[in-house]
Amino acid sequence: xxxxxxIIEYIRTFVRNDYTANDRIEAQLDEEGWDGLYSFLSAVxxxxxxxxxxxxxDDKAIRRFVADIxxxxxxxxxxxxxxxxxxxxxxxxxxxxxxxxxPETLARxxxxxxxxxxxxxxxxxxxxxxxxARAARLAES
Amino acid sequence: xxxxxxxxxxxRDRLAKSAVTALRAQADAIExxxxxxxxxxxxxxxxxxxxxxxxRTAGEKAGKVARLLRESEDYIVKFINTIxxxxxxxxxxxxxxxEELVTEAAARERRGSRYHRKAxxxxxxxxxxxxxxxxxTKEIASIMKDRLRPGDTQASVAVPAKPPSAPSQAxxxxxxxxxxxxxxxxxxLAVRAIxxxxxxxxxxxxxxxxxxxNN
Numbered sequence: 393x394x395x396x397x398x399i400i401e402y403i404r405t406f407v408r409n410d411y412t413a414n415d416r417i418e419a420q421l422d423e424e425g426w427d428g429l430y431s432f433l434s435a436v437x438x439x440x441x442x443x444x445x446x447x448x449x450d451d452k453a454i455r456r457f458v459a460d461i462x463x464x465x466x467x468x469x470x471x472x473x474x475x476x477x478x479x480x481x482x483x484x485x486x487x488x489x490x491x492x493x494x495p496e497t498l499a500r501x502x503x504x505x506x507x508x509x510x511x512x513x514x515x516x517x518x519x520x521x522x523x524x525a526r527a528a529r530l531a532e533s
Numbered sequence: 534x535x536x537x538x539x540x541x542x543x544x545r546d547r548l549a550k551s552a553v554t555a556l557r558a559q560a561d562a563i564e565x566x567x568x569x570x571x572x573x574x575x576x577x578x579x580x581x582x583x584x585x586x587x588x589r590t591a592g593e594k595a596g597k598v599a600r601l602l603r604e605s606e607d608y609i610v611k612f613i614n615t616i617x618x619x620x621x622x623x624x625x626x627x628x629x630x631x632e633e634l635v636t637e638a639a640a641r642e643r644r645g646s647r648y649h650r651k652a653x654x655x656x657x658x659x660x661x662x663x664x665x666x667x668x669x670t671k672e673i674a675s676i677m678k679d680r681l682r683p684g685d686t687q688a689s690v691a692v693p694a695k696p697p698s699a700p701s702q703a704x705x706x707x708x709x710x711x712x713x714x715x716x717x718x719x720x721x722l723a724v725r726a727i728x729x730x731x732x733x734x735x736x737x738x739x740x741x742x743x744x745x746x747n748n
Binding site: 426487494 | 641643645651652653656665666667668670671672674678
């Protein structure tokens with residue numbers, strides 16, 4: 393399924409803290425429909441986590457990453473089960489791991505994980521665009 | 534002189550890292566080129582043809598950038614060994630071969646496909662689950678946005694919108710061309726320092742010579 397440019401833009405403005413543009417796109421998507429968001433989000437999460445951990449599973453670093461997400465986001469910390477969040481990251485970096493979180497929970501983990509990993513990566517605009525384009529290709533395949 | 538050598542050794546390391554980044558870019562372009570060519574088979578659409586051509590060119594250029602960076606690194610090593618014999622070796626860490634990088638990129642794409650399938654299959658054809666997932670993302674995004682809005686009383690207690698970078702992320706190889714420009718600037722500074730130190734030494738010698746002559 394083709395990923396709409398607005399969906400890509402929604403995630404881009406979210407990562408960049410451009411809340412005014414994000415509000416505008418959100419209103420537009422509320423009218424037109426959010427098709428593809430979850431699929432695209434899952435693809436972006438893969439590339440963001442792969443980038444953050446350089447494609448390597450490091451359980452200690454993963455546990456620290458999840459603990460940081462929970463402490464940096466106290467409003468939603470109780471909605472993030474650390475075991476499920478760690479499992480989602482393991483599944484990105486280790487093909488043999490099965491995903492345990494249901495879609496709604498995974499969406500929360502992925503959204504927070506993308507925000508943290510991509511902000512800490514300090515990507516240039518073109519690098520971020522490239523990562524999002526790559527994720528769109530994965531979601532469309 | 535030790536400071537200059539250490540500066541040049543930094544440049545050598547930076548060039549080596551940049552060469553790896555360029556090689557990775559080449560591997561990614563080769564991988565993408567294969568995919569697009571496959572997807573575009575039977576299509577004469579100008580957009581697809583243009584994309585395939587550009588990706589091929591990008592791959593070739595990235596390969597050339599990698600080769601030039603490696604050569605620059607060799608020259609720097611030669612230069613360091615001329616001014617301070619034995620203090621530099623080529624390529625501080627094992628360089629992955631182009632083939633290894635293509636394999637690495639292909640493995641990542643395969644891992645990506647598998648992860649994506651696992652993440653989406655539980656929600657496939659289940660509109661309710663998908664809607665719940667979309668709502669969850671929007672809720673998180675709203676919370677983050679509310680922290681940033683001016684006049685939000687919560688903003689003062691919330692975490693900074695942009696968490697500081699983890700130090701381990703900082704040296705992630707950047708753009709190979711930008712790195713090469715920085716490396717060139719560092720070399721030029723180092724060379725200026727060497728020239729200055731030679732000049733100072735000459736001046737000192739001259740003034741010593743003058744003193745001896747005057748005595």
